Amino acid sequence: MKTPHRGPRPVSAASRSAAPTGKVRIIGGRWRGTRLAVADAPGLRPTSDRVRETLFNWLMPVLPGARVLDLFAGSGALGLEALSRGAASAVLVERDPALAAELRALTARLQGGEAATVAQADALAWLAAQPKAGEGASGFDLAFVDPPFAAGLWNTVWPALLPALAPSAWLYVESPADAAMDLPGDWLLHREGATREVRYAVYRRLAP
Numbered sequence: 001m002k003t004p005h006r007g008p009r010p011v012s013a014a015s016r017s018a019a020p021t022g023k024v025r026i027i028g029g030r031w032r033g034t035r036l037a038v039a040d041a042p043g044l045r046p047t048s049d050r051v052r053e054t055l056f057n058w059l060m061p062v063l064p065g066a067r068v069l070d071l072f073a074g075s076g077a078l079g080l081e082a083l084s085r086g087a088a089s090a091v092l093v094e095r096d097p098a099l100a101a102e103l104r105a106l107t108a109r110l111q112g113g114e115a116a117t118v119a120q121a122d123a124l125a126w127l128a129a130q131p132k133a134g135e136g137a138s139g140f141d142l143a144f145v146d147p148p149f150a151a152g153l154w155n156t157v158w159p160a161l162l163p164a165l166a167p168s169a170w171l172y173v174e175s176p177a178d179a180a181m182d183l184p185g186d187w188l189l190h191r192e193g194a195t196r197e198v199r200y201a202v203y204r205r206l207a208p
Contacts, residue, residue, distance in 0.1 A: 024077055027053060029084030031110060036075040037102050047077060047146065047174060051193070051200055055172060056085060058191045058202050059142070062170050063087050066141040071123050071161065076103045076116075078144040078172070083115050087142070093119045093126050123147070127160035139166035146174035155182045162187075168207040174200045 023035040027049055047055075056063075064086040070079030073092035083090050094100045100120035107113035119126055133139025143165055147153040154175055162184070165171070170190070173181060177199045192201035 024075055025049075026077070026081050026084050028056060028081065029086065030112070031080065031084040034080075034084075034106075034110065036077055036080065036106065038075055047200075048195070051174075051195065051198070052077065052081060054193055055200060055202070056081060059170065059172075060085070062142055067138065067166075069093070069140040069143040069164070071127075071143060071145050071157070072147045073103065073118075074099060074146075076106070076118075078146065080107075080116065082142065082144075083112075087115075089115050089117070091117045091119060091140075093121055093123050095120065095122045123153075124157065124160055127157070127164060130164045132163040133166055137164070139164060140169060141166050142170045142172070144172045144174075146172075149176050152179075154179060158183060165205065167205065169205045171203040171205070172200070173203065174198060 024038055026032055026034045026036065059082075063082055066082065066087040068079055068082045068087045068090040070076065070082075070090060070092045073079055073094040076092050076094075079090040079092045092103055094103060097120055100118055103116075103118045107116040107118065131137040143161060145154065145157060145161070147157070154173065171183075171187065175181065175198070177194055177197055179199065181201070183203060186206045187203045188206060190202045190204045192199065194200070
């Protein structure tokens with residue numbers, strides 16, 4: 001679930017806060033059944049239970065011990081689901097202050113929730129401050145990229161994101177069904193699926 005951007009304003013613009021009015025649930029692992037708040041804001045899209053179940057079945061061999069990045073965290077459903085299913089750590093980046101505060105409160109209540117770090121920041125600005133993998137950092141093993149559809153950020157984010165990922169990292173991308181992905185040639189499509197409105201896909205980086 002992602003905080004929407006209105007019109008053409010830049011990604012660094014301050015977002016408005018929204019009151020949580022709905023819930024989604026973590027569907028597997030040690031935190032199964034935990035409810036996550038869904039804010040009442042136009043354009044927020046919960047990744048459906050069916051899509052998440054399919055996705056995490058694909059990622060099952062990847063998750064144990066993984067370092068995870070949930071770049072447009074929203075409700076935190078993807079990053080927290082990964083932790084619930086065995087990832088070692090997750091950074092959840094969410095620019096909306098109210099949503100970030102909700103994530104911090106939730107992770108503080110969860111047993112083992114200290115494995116999650118919540119960064120209240122604009123995604124591109126946050127990435128710009130991160131070290132490249134191999135330059136004093138191991139890099140993330142798995143990244144979730146599900147930005148607000150209206151902002152069209154997928155191909156904009158790759159130059160900042162990909163250097164922060166490990167040499168053999170995995171990448172999940174959720175986008176409109178007709179969106180074109182322009183990933184570099186060392187990223188191969190692993191699995192993909194679609195609903196009427198959404199394409200969801202897992203890519204794997206070829207180790208050098």
